[in-house]
Amino acid sequence: MADTTESNVDVLIIGAGPAGLMAATWLSHLTSLPGTALKVRIIDKRSTKIFSGQADGLQCRSLEIFDSLGFADRVWKEAYHMIEICMWNPGSDGVIRRSDRIPDTIVGLSRFQQIVLHQGRIERFFLDNIKKYSSGQISVERGVLPEELAIQDEGEFPVRVKLRYLTEEEAATPQVRAGSKDAATDGLFRSNLLGEDDEDSLISQSKARQGKSEVVNAKYVIGCDGARSWTRRALGPEFELRGEATDFIWGVMDIIPITNFPDIRMRCAIHSAENGSLMVIPRENKLVRLYIQLKEVTPDASGRADRSKITPELIFEAAKRILRPYEIDYEYCDWWTAYQIGQRIAPSFSAKNRIFLAGDAVHTHSPKAGQGMNVSIQDSFNLGWKVGLVAKGICKPSILSTYQSERRRVAQDLIEFDQKFAKLFSGRPAKDVMDAEGVSMEEFKDAFLKGNLFASGLSVDYGPSNLVVKAGDPAELGDRSETSRLLEGIHPIGEEEFAAKQALASGLQVGMRFNSFKVLNQACARPWHFQERLRADGRFRVVLFAGNMLSATQKERVDNFCENLGATESFLRRATPPGQKIDSVVEVLTIHSSPRTETELLRDFPEILHPFDKKTGWDYDKVFVDDVSYHEGYGDAYRNHGVDKERGCVVAVRPDQYVGWIGELEDFEALGRYFEGILVF
Amino acid sequence: MADTTESNVDVLIIGAGPAGLMAATWLSHLTSLPGTALKVRIIDKRSTKIFSGQADGLQCRSLEIFDSLGFADRVWKEAYHMIEICMWNPGSDGVIRRSDRIPDTIVGLSRFQQIVLHQGRIERFFLDNIKKYSSGQISVERGVLPEELAIQDEGEFPVRVKLRYLTEEEAATPQVRAGSKDAATDGLFRSNLLGEDDEDSLISQSKARQGKSEVVNAKYVIGCDGARSWTRRALGPEFELRGEATDFIWGVMDIIPITNFPDIRMRCAIHSAENGSLMVIPRENKLVRLYIQLKEVTPDASGRADRSKITPELIFEAAKRILRPYEIDYEYCDWWTAYQIGQRIAPSFSAKNRIFLAGDAVHTHSPKAGQGMNVSIQDSFNLGWKVGLVAKGICKPSILSTYQSERRRVAQDLIEFDQKFAKLFSGRPAKDVMDAEGVSMEEFKDAFLKGNLFASGLSVDYGPSNLVVKAGDPAELGDRSETSRLLEGIHPIGEEEFAAKQALASGLQVGMRFNSFKVLNQACARPWHFQERLRADGRFRVVLFAGNMLSATQKERVDNFCENLGATESFLRRATPPGQKIDSVVEVLTIHSSPRTETELLRDFPEILHPFDKKTGWDYDKVFVDDVSYHEGYGDAYRNHGVDKERGCVVAVRPDQYVGWIGELEDFEALGRYFEGILVF
Structure with a gap:
């Protein structure tokens, strides 16, 4: 047993397919946030990453996500x-x-639009992105297999995982082991027509030769180890996939x-x-x-x-x-x-909010609709920032329950869709x-x-929780499980009031992703799809639709809102750790609707909307205008978002671009309560 | 002298700034063409590539060029x-x-649109591109300096260049030698307020320590060694820059x-x-x-x-x-x-069409209009394919004279523009x-x-030559030198006939770059900016504006044109080396104007427009349609190019995207003569 070492990590990811790589990518992107750096490891039992074939349709939403991570252009170009x-x-x-x-x-x-590209290339882009954003701190450890898993009730690192190291030969995929250059000769090696996986025999082999093992104590474990997930099986029969x-x-x-x-x-x-x-x-x-x-x-x-x-x-x-x-x-x-x-789903996506399962590990279905890789990536795009921000002490652990309520519901919908579609497609025409x-x-x-x-991934509409302030029953609009039943918005206001708030931005549904239109940077007139400014860096955002800045009445409303923002006791100040920049946890972005050439950033907009820095001067990248561009047409963002051009509104956006809250410029206190429900002040 | 080796190369490039790198990039891209591989070397006396500062505005045309090479997206994203x-x-x-x-x-x-990015990044993109397209065969040799240069009158490798290798210390830039991390402390080291360069003393140093030298015999030499070009000076006083x-x-x-x-x-x-x-x-x-x-x-x-x-x-x-x-x-x-x-220009851009000068080596001016790097890159974008295709035996050496007539004229226009602009900008307002x-x-x-x-680089209009079949006096429309006076179009037809041909595509001027609009791939409906299909791979192209394929009359015209194309004696067959694909030297691309959904590639278009391959089937990437897209609007290419939607026309395009010839579908013989004037059959 001299060979067994022991160490602690914040997050251990099991499996380096798209879901696991997405989780690792998120955690890499959180490096720029204040607070201590996260220790993250990602393991995979296989020594090679690229297979021929494999799922490869990419939906619109996946591309939007890749864009927020910085590599949609590479995918778009090759696909x-x-x-x-x-x-x-x-x-x-x-x-x-x-x-x-x-x-x-x-x-x-x-x-x-939907595109097609080999999964191996997508994994390459994820790996490059992880390397860049983690400055090489996170890399996939290949030929490493989990052997034991247990959750303790207490302690800072309550999940104990024993890992086992394989030899190169053991870690080779069956495809590679067959020694075949022509993948077409062994096409069924990952088919669901095959039986169980080979973890047990690999572990016995390693034990027999007294191979190296290691104990890792983790704050959180994310199991992304595929349809025959070892992690899921280790959690016991109550996690088994159900379906036909x-x-x-x-x-x-x-x-x-x-x-x-x-x-x-x-x-x-x-x-x-x-x-x-x-x-x-x-x-x-x-x-x-x-x-x-x-x-x-x-x-x-x-x-x-x-x-x-x-x-x-x-x-x-x-x-x-x-x-x-x-x-x-x-x-x-x-x-x-x-x-x-066949369509199957796990009854639960997490064990005690310490071990999470994502991707094929918790839902399987037919591949034709091109959903598999997308939903898997979107699972951990939903999960990664939540786990990371909680581990860093920025968010409250209570947000973790939303993973199951939000994503298991999507899996349920997917399975329902797939059942219907498969039946229609496999049936004989009348x-x-x-x-x-x-x-x-x-x-x-x-x-x-x-x-x-x-299939676009854009109809996803998350139910009410502390992250999504909207009307309705959390269980009904979630995955209808006990977990989602326990979620409640922290704003006990009536249905009518919710409806009135939603009406302030009828084209920006609370619970759905922030739809994107082109706006111009006020300072340099460059057109941006606004979503391009909602980068995946772990920050929450407040989008101030400032309305018509040339109206004295409206200007006063904006000034009042900004005065509240700047006050010592505001959520913005309280969310900002001492010595950090004011935009380090929550970033305020502005879109106004007055003509660009009749407004000036420094003259017309309160300082908190374009904060000053002693070394770099004013921030010129936070105020945008809904106006016509020279070369790229007119985004018409206010109209498309259904926002009043005079009065505007305020929208809170989660780090994953989903709309969490909508209110008037006067609803500052309610906005503060939204963040109080999420952030550790 | 035991230290001096001797070898032959097809092309030696002196200087690895933007102009030199562009030349090397072109030669890398010619790798995919038939014929023997070119041996290309590129040297630079400096050991490091990136300076702070340096020219960095990039015009539209430079971006179009980068797109044809495959890296405009990287520039666009960072700039x-x-x-x-x-x-x-x-x-x-x-x-x-x-x-x-x-x-x-x-x-x-x-x-x-015009953008700004640090020159060091542009050079990085060039280097990556050279590596990719030359499969690592071409890389910059740093710390290597030319010492002697001579042209023999005969022989396959008539240019003899003696090279000298520097030590790391000798090759360091003055900026680096100063040991300063803060480049701002030595800002004048490359200013034109400084005196001569330091080649002579570097060579004496190397000689004194008996450093390594080498003799290279080259078919062609391209001197891109900047405003104080050693290559230019080695050619003698008649190449000295003139101006004030x-x-x-x-x-x-x-x-x-x-x-x-x-x-x-x-x-x-x-x-x-x-x-x-x-x-x-x-x-x-x-x-x-x-x-x-x-x-x-x-x-x-x-x-x-x-x-x-x-x-x-x-x-x-x-x-x-x-x-x-x-x-x-x-x-x-x-x-x-x-x-x-100050504005200066060299009297000649080439010595005997064996040694060429490009970029700052032959023209200097003020940097404010952001022209320097662009015109330099465009110089060698004009030159690189000509030298490469002649060296490969694909093109006739006579095309080389067009480099001076085309690019020296641009330099003359640039200097005239700069003089006027500098005076207006430096003057006191009235x-x-x-x-x-x-x-x-x-x-x-x-x-x-x-x-x-x-300044966009898009008004460049090359004069008549064997590469550009148009009306007018070659000298007047060229650089007014003896070189351009000797150029003549090979079609001795009258002004009126030229005008009639030009009128077939009034928005596609012969001598100017092929302007781009969106068209759809007939087989898959994907929208492309047509220029994206004019890749820099060294091939000439014939663009068949096929007109209305649903009209029986027009269909017959297209069929006749295609029958001519496919005949054994056609220029297309003669230009294709034995055993090579029909599109390996001249590629035929089609844009038709009938509704996409009423036409079918395999049914309606002659085989030569989508050639068949035993292993990969039909070619689905050569026929396009001027029709509305689902997601990216309507390019309206026929109207924008001024081409008749019924009758179409035929356009010959050079490897650098410039329009070389326009004619009717019946002008097949004249089209053949165009290629006979250029290609070695």
């Missing part, structure tokens, strides 16, 4: 952009033909197609008359992913399909049948796999209106259109 | 964006006030200002009543560059100002006086220098219309507005 969906259905002659074209992303929803598998088996192939099918570079949903369905997802580097329904393969009595029957030849033959009369062939296959559609067993293609199109909003 | 220019002049009371606001970049000129210095002395400071001047984050041109002029150029990282007229310092009898008088204090005091009644101060100065305005000695502020504004077009 295939999905613009249009073509629906193909059998005509009255049973031959498939294009019946509809719809935009892949709903127009006007976001400044980004369906009888639908699908194959997946990434090929460079040689075909006369006209829409091979469009996203296509193809229902053949009798041969099953197929989805076409074009990708970067001439690749196309085909999702192919396998009608020949059915689950056995145990409910699990026999994987030995499934070969790329079988899958591709199915694709050829569905695409008839068009021809398709390929010379190059990058990857293939098969999976059985021959006519009398064909009750068939799927109506009108209904399918309708589901697709509605699904597009859901 | 300060210049949006508006504010003009400040004395009012009738003699106190300065803002008299005008104008957009810094003319609206609609380009998809980019003025009496205007200006200081430059990069500071983080602490000021109540309202427009400190705008570009400002400030004329004070009596204290001289000042230009404000905001920069990244809160920095502001001030160009400050020094009325106290005047040149002595020799025409050169005494540098010992010039200190940052003296410069800043002048700035304070000009800015009165506003106050300005600073805690942090990043860099300072001073210069004497008190009233009777004040004939003063500068009219109306005239200044007018010059500024006109200057903005020139």
Whole structure:
């Protein structure tokens, strides 16, 4: 036992897939906040990071998140952009033909659209970002496996995790171990048609050779170790995924197609008359992913399909049948796999708010809607700052319960969506209106259109809590669990008053992400999508819609608000640690609606809106104006946000860009209470 | 002499500033072309690359070039964006006030606007790009100095250059040698107020210690070694810069200002009543560059100002006086220098089309218009592909003479512009219309507005040659030298016929860069700025404006054109080396004007427009449509290019995006002659 060392960390992340990397990225970005630096570790049992294939659709919201982290541009540049969906259905002659074209992303929803890029590249961008923001302090420790997990009731570091170090050979993925350069030869190694994972045998091997182990005592543990999560299993049977598998088996192939099918570079949903369905997802580097329904393969009595029957030849033959009369062939296959559609969810996403589970560890579903990686990333984008700010002593631990209420609800919605969608897509098209067993293609199109909003990640609407001050029942608007039932907004005001506050910015829903329009920097006239100023740096923000600064009445309201902000006892002063800049925990940003050229930053705006620094002078990056730009049109932000151009309003924004509170300029006290409910003063 | 080795290279570049790096970047990008790989070396006598300060305004055209190389996004993201220019002049009371606001970049000129970023970052992007595209084959050899230069009349490698290797200490810049961390303490070390450079003493030192030397025999040498170019001097007195210095002395400071001047984050041109002029150029990282007229310092009898008088204090005091009644101060100065305005140009830009000079080596002027780095980069963007394609045996050596005719003309225009601008900016503002000695502020504004077009780099219009088939006198439209007099278009047709061809695309001027509008990829509906498809890969392009593909008449015209293209004897086939893809030297791109959803790539467009490959199938990236996009508006390319939507036209584009030829779809033979005049078949 001489080989076992022991140490403390603030946060231990288990698993370095997208969910784990997102958590580590958040914690890296908190480095710029005041307070002691966090000690963060992230481990992964595998020695290599990049697989062929793997989920790779990226929704609008994921791109907005990447933008807030600073690397959306890299993703956008390399990715295939999905613009249009073509629906193909059998005509009255049973031959498939294009019946509809719809935009892949709903127009006007976001400044980004859905794109496709290999997961390996996304992980590369996360790793580069972690290195940059943590100044190299956080890096993935590979070939490290958790072996034991326990939560103590007390102490600063209550979670005890025993880690075990693998040899290079042990840590190699099955894919790499097979010694195959052609990933297409071993496409099922991560399929859900396979059985259990191999942690136990890896640990026995390590023990047998007296391998190195280590004990880590953590304040918080985040388990992002995938659908067969060791962390989840270690928490006991009450965390087991619940749900059902369906009888639908699908194959997946990434090929460079040689075909006369006209829409091979469009996203296509193809229902053949009798041969099953197929989805076409074009990708970067001439690749196309085909999702192919396998009608020949059915689950056995145990409910699990026999994987030995499934070969790329079988899958591709199915694709050829569905695409008839068009021809398709390929010379190059990058990857293939098969999976059985099923939807499962964990009953709880956290143990005592000390151990959290995110991503595939707590919800699984079919991959076709391109949700997997996105929802996983968004899980830990929701969680990372909460854990980090609580660990740093900036936020109250009570905010941690919102993780389950907010994200488990999203997972519930996702599973419901996936069930409906899978059924419609895997069903045979109805021959006519009398064909009750068939799927109506009108209904399918309708589901697709509605699904597009859901799939964008932009319809997420978090329920009431101390982080989200809105009307309604926390459980009903959360995940309907006991955890969310216990959450309550700290403002015991009536439904009517909530509705009145929301009406101040009808286009900025409390609980939803801050939608973005272009505004101009007052000092230099540069247009910005306002969301670009809501960087993921762990700060809360107060957005002051200052209204018409040229009206004396309004100017007085703004001056009063700013006087309150600047007062010694204001939440802003109290939230700022001694000796730190006034914007270090809560940043105040202003958008006014007067003409840019008739206003001047220094002359017209109170100092607290553009704080002075002895060494660097005035801050020129905090006041924006809703006005026309020379080169990039007019964002019309006030109108789009539904904010009165004369009177404006005040909006509090969480570090993850979700709107937490809306009020009048006179509601300063209520705004203070919002922050009192969250921040440690 | 045992220490002297000898070797051959295709191209030797002397100097690794922006001009030299651009040349090396071009040669890296030619790696993907057929033919033998080029051996390219680039040397620089200095051991370090980054200085504080240095030219750093980037024009629209430079950004378009960076985009064609693949790194405009990195520049755009990091840079300060210049949006508006504010003009400040004395009012009738003699106190300065803002008299005008104008957009810094003319609206609609380009998809980019003028920005500011430190030269060191631009050089970093060039270096990364060279590494990527040359697969690490080309890298800057630092601490290497040319010692002797001679051109032989014959042989494959007619230029003999002797190189000398410096020690690390010798190669250190004066700035670094001074041991100063605060660059502001030695701001004049590269000023034009200093005398000669130190090559001779460095070479003697190296000789004295019997340092290493080497002989390189080159096909071509490109001298990019700055205003005091060793290469230029080695070519003899007939290459000496000619021109005059003025009496205007200006200081430059990069500071983080602490000021109540309202427009400190705008570009400002400030004329004070009596204290001289000042230009404000905001920069990244809160920095502001001030160009400050020094009325106290005047040149002595020799025409050169005494540098010992010039200190940052003296410069800043002048700035304070000009800015009165506003106050300005600073805690942090990043860099300072001073210069004497003067405009000089070399009589010739090349020796025997074997040695070329580019950038500051052949033209110097004042830095305020932000032209220096841009024109230097554009010089070697014009030169690099010509030298590379001739060295590879793809182009005829006769194209090399166009470098001087095209770029020396730009330098002449630049100097004329700078003389006019410097005089207007350094002059005292007129008190009233009777004040004939003063500068009219109306005239200044007018010059500024006109200057903005020139300064964008987008008004460049190359004269006739084998590369540019247009009407006019090659000398008059070139640099008026003997070199350009000898250039002649290879199409002896009349003025009227030229005019008729130009009228086929009235918005695409022959001799100017291919202006860009958004079009959609026919196969996947993705919007692209068409210029994004004109990558700097060394290929010529034929852009087929196919017109209305739904009209049977027009379809027939397109089919005929394509039949000609595909014929064995066509220039396209003859330009393609045996065994290479049909698009390897000349790429055909199509933009049609029929509705996207009523046309299909495979059904409606001849195969040669989307060539088939046995391994990767059809090419889906060559046919575009002028139609409305879902998310990015309507480019309206036909209307903007002035092309008939029914009949279209054909445009030949050079590897540097300049339009070389315009004709009807029936002018296939003339198009063939254009390429015969350029390419080695």
